Amino acid sequence: MRSLARPLFLKDHTERLLCPLPLGIDTYRGCAGGCAYCSLNGLRTEIKCGGEVSPNSVRYIEKFFYRHKTSMERQLIDQRCPVQLGVSSDPLQPAEREHRVTLRVLKILADFEYPTVITTKFPDQLIEADHLRELDAMPLVVQCSISSVDEALLGRIEPGAPSLAQRLEALRVLADAGAHVQLRLWPFASDLCGDVARLLAMVKDTGVRTVLANPLKVYHAGGIRESINKAIGRDYLAATSLRYENHGLFDVPCHKDLSRELSQLRDLCRQFGLNLLNCDDCTGRNWQSCCGVDGLPDFENIAKWAYFVNGYRITQYTDFETYMRGHDCPWHDEFNQEWNKGKLSESIPELIFHKEDKTYSRLERCAEIPEKAESSKADILEL
Ligand code: SF4
Numbered sequence: 001m002r003s004l005a006r007p008l009f010l011k012d013h014t015e016r017l018l019c020p021l022p023l024g025i026d027t028y029r030g031c032a033g034g035c036a037y038c039s040l041n042g043l044r045t046e047i048k049c050g051g052e053v054s055p056n057s058v059r060y061i062e063k064f065f066y067r068h069k070t071s072m073e074r075q076l077i078d079q080r081c082p083v084q085l086g087v088s089s090d091p092l093q094p095a096e097r098e099h100r101v102t103l104r105v106l107k108i109l110a111d112f113e114y115p116t117v118i119t120t121k122f123p124d125q126l127i128e129a130d131h132l133r134e135l136d137a138m139p140l141v142v143q144c145s146i147s148s149v150d151e152a153l154l155g156r157i158e159p160g161a162p163s164l165a166q167r168l169e170a171l172r173v174l175a176d177a178g179a180h181v182q183l184r185l186w187p188f189a190s191d192l193c194g195d196v197a198r199l200l201a202m203v204k205d206t207g208v209r210t211v212l213a214n215p216l217k218v219y220h221a222g223g224i225r226e227s228i229n230k231a232i233g234r235d236y237l238a239a240t241s242l243r244y245e246n247h248g249l250f251d252v253p254c255h256k257d258l259s260r261e262l263s264q265l266r267d268l269c270r271q272f273g274l275n276l277l278n279c280d281d282c283t284g285r286n287w288q289s290c291c292g293v294d295g296l297p298d299f300e301n302i303a304k305w306a307y308f309v310n311g312y313r314i315t316q317y318t319d320f321e322t323y324m325r326g327h328d329c330p331w332h333d334e335f336n337q338e339w340n341k342g343k344l345s346e347s348i349p350e351l352i353f354h355k356e357d358k359t360y361s362r363l364e365r366c367a368e369i370p371e372k373a374e375s376s377k378a379d380i381l382e383l
Pocket of ligand 1: 031032033034035037038039040049050088089090121
């Protein structure tokens with residue numbers, strides 16, 4: 001795991017395989033959001049949610065934009081690979097009112113008219129005059145997390161974050177100012193979210209066209225199960241109709257239940273003309289960018305080598321060279337090693353790895369050629 005002391009960073013090895021936004025910035029260490037489910041407390045990181053929040057060094061970030069000549073981070077910046085602001089802690093949390101670190105970083109990004117994705121529960125901070133002024137020249141996507149339309153419940157599971165009405169109003173202002181706004185149903189639990197259709201109608205009105213949804217994971221460590229139970233007033237895992245199962249560090253709905261939930265959500269989104277994306281390894285990827293920024297003007301240079309973005313290239317017995325053709329990927333050799341180990345099929349359930357020739361096929365395509373499917377299934381068992 002990366003050191004959280006580095007406020008501008010390349011995402012770790014596994015994320016680089018799958019995430020088209022490999023460049024991240026955290027302007028604060030720690031978060032005061034106090035969300036009941038926050039994974040910060042469940043991970044073995046040096047910072048915690050609800051603990052001390054300290055501002056990160058703007059100088060450290062500046063040096064990659066203004067001084068570094070040769071680092072990988074600088075190469076990605078030169079390629080105008082979009083940066084994600086707010087990977088491990090919220091960049092617009094209350095500490096921003098005092099320290100203004102995110103505002104100073106926005107000034108740097110605005111200076112470069114740099115494509116930026118901001119992930120936050122505090123979009124209201126972004127519409128204050130000094131922040132809004134900086135957004136003028138920036139290609140910007142704002143991903144706003146909202147986990148429930150039930151305002152009372154929302155106040156208990158995300159006690160430090162602004163109300164639903166404040167977040168929606170901020171999204172409206174940001175969309176009017178030219179930002180691409182997205183809803184992050186993250187975490188998504190249909191039995192906590194309330195009237196999802198109502199929420200989708202409300203965000204559609206603000207300008208949202210893309211919804212990102214990932215399931216509620218209940219981490220084993222950090223007292224997260226207890227804090228969720230306390231916030232909602234019942235034992236969630238015991239009461240939910242979803243079948244949760246152990247997934248290493250956390251419990252997550254079983255594949256069948258999660259697939260059903262997401263497919264119902266996708267149908268509902270379609271009724272509102274919204275596109276649903278998810279990037280959860282438990283349910284598989286969508287064969288497109290899960291951040292929903294590819295295709296937007298000025299965001300063309302997302303990392304198209306990330307496996308699932310160009311996953312459509314994987315058909316039957318697709319080899320590495322075919323997959324990577326035309327990609328200027330800085331991690332070509334690293335990816336090649338992962339590819340040859342069959343790692344991709346571990347992350348994406350519908351892929352199978354043929355170890356004899358180091359190629360991949362999609363499961364449904366293999367089903368069309370039974371003799372190949374049999375050999376491939378054997379491969380999976382041996383992995
Ligand atoms: S806003 Fe995000 S980082 Fe902060 S406590 Fe909530 S979930 Fe954790």
